[in-house]
Amino acid sequence: MRPRASLRGRHAAHYSFGWSRIAHPDPVSSAEDPSETVLPLTLHLGTEDLTRCRFAVSPLCQTHEALRMLRRPDRHAFHRDWLRRVRDVAAGLDLAELWLFIPRKGGYTPDFLGPPPRTPNASFEEELAQMRATDPAMARTELARSLACTPGAATSPYGRAALEDPAATVRRLADLTERAWHALLAPDWPRHQALLESDIAYRSRQLADGGLEALFSDLHPEIGWADDTLTLRMYADLKEAQGPDGRGVLLMPSVFVRPDVVSGFARPWQPTVIYPARGTGGPPTGAAPAEAPAALARLLGPHRAAVLVGLDGPASTTTLANRHGLALSSVSSHLSVLREAGLLVSHRQGQYVLYERTALGDALAAGAR
Incomplete structure (x- = not known):
């Protein structure tokens, strides 16, 4: 799954735990492990790369990031509510074999566990x-590389089994991932997906309005962009880093990576940057959004007012229906009325029609608070 760091880089060969690690070092600091250093990684994006930058939502990535949080709950103060909520469910999952390849303190996690969507x-x-279809030879190489990061892992029962029969190991790891998905993430996925899609809509507008500099400068404090060059400050084994070389960059928002960023640049995978989605002080908890102020609710009706007030960034009808727990037909009707009143505008973004407030809608929503 790409080493993490602060940027999780697939490219890094080390799952370092984040930009936050720079300010809050782990007990095993970089001084104790000279292979992990904080260095700026610069990646020049050529013309082909610039035309192949894309966004995606990955439920598989979200699953493995959630599991990583369960491995190191002490590093994830942003997500304490979610961790408390799933603790009992997670305790009933036997994930020991999967966790062997998601090291607690740095180390490489096999890329095939989270291939770019x-x-x-x-x-x-x-x-x-896609994960189940991993080539056994490639899987063995990545499994061996991951096991080498943890003393004694390669000679453990799971480690020996992985090296002797990588195809069977891929199947077991996929089964464990599927079990974790259904137990931990699937119940909340509509809300997670809505949040991630809203982030992508916001970033797409940033890109359209201000170009890559506006986009990258706002993704994370340790990401920079200038002169067609992406700069990432991270703990990394830079020997594994490879430039995009025409492959472009995949950008994926995540509910679970905050305060970190994760990256991967090793072939054959598309270079990937996973960043914290907007509004993720923690993942969605299933609670309904706050009600609109009483005065605005009396003016517009409670549900229509809630849709207007809650539309802080571009969102689709499906996103809003999931967010507010309303039927698609009801949300569609509310959006039509709000748009006809000049409070919203709509525009198409790929396969989605996205809605956002106008200046008049902003003024009405702000004035009612």
């Missing part, structure tokens, strides 16, 4: 099928 909004089932 092929489409912007792949389903978990589609991504899991």
Whole structure:
């Protein structure tokens, strides 16, 4: 799954735990492990790369990031509510073999556990099928590299089994991932997906309005962009880093990576940057959004007012229906009325029609608060 760091880089060969690690070092600091250093990684994007930058939502990636949080709950103060909520369910899952390849303190996690999604909004089932189809020879190489990061892992029962029969190991890891998905993430996925799609809509507008500099400068404090060069400050084994070389860059928002960023640049995978989605002080908890102020609710009706007030960034009808727990037909009707009143505008973004407030809508929503 790409080493993490602060940028998780697939490219890094080390799953360092984040930009936050720079300010809050782990007990095993970089001084104790000279292979992990904080260095700026610069990646020049050529013309082909610039035309192949894309966004995607990955439920498989979200699953493995959630599991990583369960491995190191002490590093994830942003997500304490979610961790408390799933603690009992997680305790009933036997994930020991999967966790062997998601090291607690740095180390490489096999890339095939989270390959870049092929489409912007792949389903978990589609991504899991891609994982199951991993070539056994490549899987063995990545499994061996991951095991080498943890003393004694390669000679453990799971480690020996992985090296002796990588194809069977891929199947077992996929089964464990599927179990974790259904137990931990699937119940909340509509809300997670809505949040991630809203982030992509916001970033797409940033890109359209201000170009790549506006986009990258706002993704994370340790990401920079200038002169067609992407700069990432991270703990990394830079020997593994490879430039995009025409492959472009895949950008994926995540509910679970905050305060970190994750990256991967090793072939044959498309270079990937996974960043914290907007509004993720923690993942969605299933709670309904706050009600609109009483005065605005009396003016517009409670549900229509809630849709207006809650539309802080571009969002689709499906996103809003999931967010507010309303039927698609009801949300569609509310959006039509609000748009006709000049409070919203709509525009198409790929396969989605996205809605956002106008200046008049902003003024009405702000004035009612």
